[in-house]
Amino acid sequence: MTISVESMKNNRHYDYVIAGGGLAGLSLAYAMVHTPVLKDKKIIIIDRQPKQQNDRTWSFWTRQSTRFDHIIYKTWKKIDFFSNYLQKRFELVHYRYATIRGIDFYREVYHKLNQCSNVHFAFGEIIDIGQREEIAYARTHSDIFYGTYLFNSLFQPELYDPYQKGYHYIRQHFKGYLIHTPEPFFDSSAVTMFDFRTEQKDGVYFFYILPYREDCALVEYTGFSRELLDEQVYDAQLQKYIRSQLQLTDYQIKETEFASIPMTDYPFCTRQGRIVYIGVQGGGSKPSTGYAFMRIQKQVEKIVKNLQTKGTPFYKPDFRPQFGFYDAMLLNIMHREGWKVEKIFSEMFRKNPIERIFRFLDEESSIVEDFLIMASVPPLPFLESIVNLLVGRKPIKRYRN
Ligand SMILES: Cc1cc2nc3c(=O)[nH]c(=O)nc-3n(C[C@H](O)[C@H](O)[C@H](O)COP(=O)(O)OP(=O)(O)OC[C@H]3O[C@@H](n4cnc5c(N)ncnc54)[C@H](O)[C@@H]3O)c2cc1C
Structure with a gap:
């Protein structure tokens, strides 16, 4: 079907189209309506169906407050670690470990967004996402929605071709x-x-x-x-x-x-023209652990900050290349000889305070802390990984314009 630019402008045009109303899509809309210069923007969130089930529980550690502290189900200040090499209890001082139930999150966000007459929901399968000239669009079986910017959180594993390029x-x-x-x-x-x-x-x-x-x-x-x-x-x-x-x-x-x-350590694309990838699809999940809740919140805050200050949502992901390399090394070990990870983690947890490990996993540790962590683990599996990564990988572009 050919879409004329004129019809795009007249018909169902939104400032922001959000494809996927899960954690990232709903967090983004929620942050937008709490931001004075964005709160009146016309937004549409498209998902297959409304969220009515407690379909997941998000746990995370943090030393900061979040927009969702008031719906946290439980927090803990102690962490236990057990393996055949180590049994240890850690006390958290600056951090807390917290859990938010999916259903509490969905109810809270729906409640807030339903009070905003500029925010709309549409339910149906998204079958196409694209852009033409200055407008992005998402199409369902029955409708098409246009936006100045489109935020895409639909995870598409078929976009990744990791093994062949030396990624995991x-x-x-x-x-x-x-x-x-x-x-x-x-x-x-x-x-x-x-x-x-x-x-x-x-x-x-x-x-x-x-x-x-x-x-x-x-x-x-x-x-x-x-x-x-x-x-x-x-x-x-x-x-x-x-x-x-x-x-x-x-x-x-x-x-x-x-x-x-x-x-996966495959470099996620964060932007393609007027389409911004968010959530797991935008690299919001830590490659070596799968923890995503706080990374997605940080992603959302950056987008909102950029919209506020520059009028565009494009942000540069934090890029401290050493962390990408650490993730890739660990994934390479998991890929080759996953049974070694028990020993690696045991040594890491034995020799480091847990808050240093949290900073490291959050990619907020200093070079000295990185060194202390890397020096605490058995070196051989990592040396093998370095060789594999150096000979096997082919560079991939992060941004597609
Ligand atoms: C059961 C479970 C537990 C998890 N626990 C944790 C945890 O404890 N801590 C943590 O940090 N991370 C956790 N994660 C990982 C991560 O935080 C979640 O996957 C998170 O929901 C990712 O957010 P997202 O917005 O990228 O994807 P989602 O929340 O999955 O949102 C994507 C949305 O897109 C919709 N969608 C997809 N395709 C289409 C389509 N074609 N048409 C219309 N709509 C579509 C989906 O219905 C969904 O609502 C967990 C994941 C799962 C699945």
Whole structure:
């Protein structure tokens, strides 16, 4: 179908079209309506359907306040680490570890946006995104929406061709049980961030526990590997861990969660003409950990700041190349010999204060701290990675104009 520029201008024209109303799209709209110079802009958010389920829980560490502090479900100041090499509890001083339930986030953002007559929602499958001259558009089966700028958060794995260019594409896959116990059982003051006491085969495998209360916790079995496992393996592993490691027999599973998210060092494109990529699709997920909540909030704040000060949303992602290299080294190890990661993480957590590790993972550490972290891990797997990266990689352009 040919679209005339005139019809674009007259018909359904918005200042900002937001493709995908998940974490990034909704965070962006929420930040916009809280920003005086943007709060009256005409915005449309397009998604398949309204969010009515608690489809995920976002956990993150931070030492700053966020726009969503008032809907945080729980925070912790203690972190547990377990492996066959190390058992250690860390106390957080400047940081907190926090969780926001998806449903609380969706309700809060919908509530705020529904009060703004300039913000609209459309529901349907987006089948095409593009631009012509000075206008970007998103098309569903029944409509087409035009915008001065379009923010695209639809993750398209087919855009990435990592293996052939020496990049990595690993899946982070996990199944979680929200379990209730009739008697108090969990230590609700501490998150188990890693419990590696499980078989490490063709990838990295660990358990993760978020104890919401003494009688209620989310227990997850997580893998970082090239392939997913058979469905029954997740259940078998969870049941074995709960029974044998936690020594818990009397419990009820109230909810389950399953997901597979990308972990890749492929350089994401952040911009193409009037289209700005946001969320995971804009590189909002930390390649070596999959944590995305705070990175996406930072991405959103940069876009809003640029719109406010320069009138355009284009921002330069923070680019401290050493962190891209550290991520790539770790992904390379996960890709080749994931079972070594238990030892690597154990040494890292043994020899470094956890807040230094958090700064490192947030890409906010100093050169000295980077050195201390790198000096704390077994060197051999990293040396092999360096060789692999130097000989295997081909440069890729980050921006497409
Ligand atoms: C179960 C789960 C738990 C996670 N837990 C954490 C965590 O604890 N901490 C953390 O930091 N990160 C976590 N993540 C990773 C990351 O934070 C989330 O994936 C986050 O939701 C990414 O935000 P996004 O906006 O990029 O994508 P999404 O939130 O997935 O939003 C994309 C939106 O686009 C819509 N969409 C896609 N295609 C189309 C289409 N063709 N037409 C119309 N709409 C479309 C989808 O319906 C969706 O609403 C988790 C991810 C999952 C899946």
